[in-house]
Amino acid sequence: MLEKYTASLKALADFAWAHPEPGFREAACSRSQVDFLRAQGFEVTENVADTVTGYMAQWGSGRPVIAILGEFDALYGLQQKADCPEESPEPGMTMGHGCGHHLLGVGAIAGGLLLRDLLTERGLSGTVRIYGCPGEESGSGKAYMARDGWFDDCDAALTWHPANFHMVCRGSSQSCIQCYFRFYGVASHAASAPHLGRSALDACELMSVGVNYLREHMEDSDRVHYAYSNPGGGSPNVVQAFAEVRYLIRSTTNPKCEALYERVKDIARGAALMTGARLEIVFDEGLSNTVPNNALEAVMDGVFREIGVPEYTDEERAYARRFKETFPTEGQLSDMPLTLRDPGAVAENIRRSPLCDVYVETVPSDICEMGSTDVGDVSWVTPTATANLSCYSYGAGAHSWQWVAQGKSSVALKGMLHAGKVIALTGLRLVQHPELLNEARREFERRLAGGRYKSLIPEGVKPHFYD
Ligand SMILES: [Zn+2]
Incomplete structure (x- = not known):
């Protein structure tokens, strides 16, 4: 069902790749996405939480309210020629999408469009919200949006991140x-x-x-x-x-x-x-740290298992292999998620294949992975789940020139569209089975144990910009 949108979604992601912008200054990317969503019939509010480039696009009405989180900021110092498997800066550029946020934002839009179509087709009611969240790398856009109440009426939040693995994220973050x-x-x-x-x-x-x-x-x-x-x-x-x-x-x-x-x-x-x-x-x-929600993760995990992972052509495998060879395999083996069900099997896949071509099982966990994300603030306000989709070869991880180089590849595009499917089908399941949302809410309340979300950002501090 995403086929009719594929060309537009690829154009949006390629545009973002070619126009890398820093946190809270993602004017061109935000504009392209807002205009596209309006043309698709979404009602869009701009400048949410005084972030300038943050937006909220809404379709439908009533409960449940399913939030889908996207990002679109880039990183300084990671300008790199597309598809080039050796470090070679793209002339005239000072930034690049080394964390794949050009895919992240558009994958969220894919999920929102597909969920809207699935609900329409089945005559189901509910509200689909796509949040364009600025300044993840620097700025903490979602933290301001959460502090200012933009997720307060959501029943669940779903998101994803481009990665080296196909999996559902577990555990917490710092x-x-x-x-x-x-x-x-x-x-x-x-x-x-x-x-x-x-x-x-x-x-x-x-x-x-x-x-x-x-x-x-x-x-x-x-x-x-x-x-x-x-x-x-x-x-x-x-x-x-x-x-x-x-x-x-x-x-x-x-x-x-x-x-x-x-x-x-x-x-x-x-x-x-x-x-x-x-x-x-x-x-x-x-x-804020991430509050895990095993119930919601289980719904996303069930969907991901059912639809499996994208299939790759020999050409794509050869493409990925050229990038994998730029980074020692030991590097990837020493930097694996802590929540894998079978780390040995994953290590074997890393040794055998140039990219992740299996669904990587993870286990429910409260373990804290090192690193931080502003998705954590959303998870304090509403049950939240995150998928990882392989968009790159094994080898170098996030914030590398290798990720910038592979950002427009067919592998990256497959990961982005697949993320949209995982998110949309998870959202559909939540709408069809309110008891799953209730279970997620009960776990959420239990984990907060009567405590309320208190943002780490003092009142009066506004989003600010970085050069
Ligand atoms: Zn990122």
Whole structure:
């Protein structure tokens, strides 16, 4: 049933690939998708949650309300020629779709269109919502949309991500707080009057030392990363009057993440005290951990098992093999999801095949995979499930030039359209069987245990833009 849309969907994805845009500045991609959805009869609201490029497209009425989440932002520094199996930047481009979000957004649209058609054909009622979610890589668009209530009346949210595997995602993901620590010191001549200076760079360095001692006393699953976003200039003979370091602080739950954030802030205060610098802490982003929903995952898993995985031609296998050879097999073997039912079988598939040509079974789990996603915030508001669809060869993972290069291939297109089918058929099953939604809701309530969603983004902080 997706055949009649295939050419339009491919054109939308190719357009996004050729127009990579950063978070909250996905103007061209957002416009192309909004115009397409309006032409398809969806009622579209733009600029949701003051994100400018975020949109919500709705069809139908009444319950259930099935949310489908898409993304469309790109990554700096990953410009790469299409189909080229050696690193070769595309001239004139500064960004690329190294996480496959050009497919992700359009796959969500495919799911929405197909679900709309399936409901219409069967005379079923319900509301289909496609959310164009901006700024996943930087910006946390869904976190703002969730904080501002855009998912409050949804019965379930379904999404997917391009990947190396065909599977349903299980487990949780990390909470993450991103912030800037800015130190203001006093400039002076570093040789003739160092006693008059107060070094902001020293404060950053002492903070790093303190945080590195903290690591021994964090939980194993906590992560703290930092980058010097402004080291205070390139002149060693000037005592640095200003310096800034950017931190990402991750833990398995929001309260734990907030507690770790407080410890890091105390270290920054100590560094300011030691150097005589003044400290300013600027909140940047906050992403919630993912609340798993085994009941909803089971529905998606059932659908995926029934329809299986795309079939690949010899030509596609040869294409994928050229990319797989650019990356050591051991790399892929060392970076597999933690929730696989049979890791040995998956390893065997990786050794045997250039791409995933089997359905990879995963098991219900509360285990926290390292890394964060703003899908987590949606999962705190409504039961949420995510599928992974193989769109690329085995080998290099997300945020690689290999993913950019393969982004317009027939393998990628098959993955994207198949994602639409998995999402639409899962949505159809939920509409046809309200008891499945009730079960998902009961699990959702049980996991929240009376707690309510509290965004990590403080009130008053608005979506902001990145260069
Ligand atoms: Zn991504």
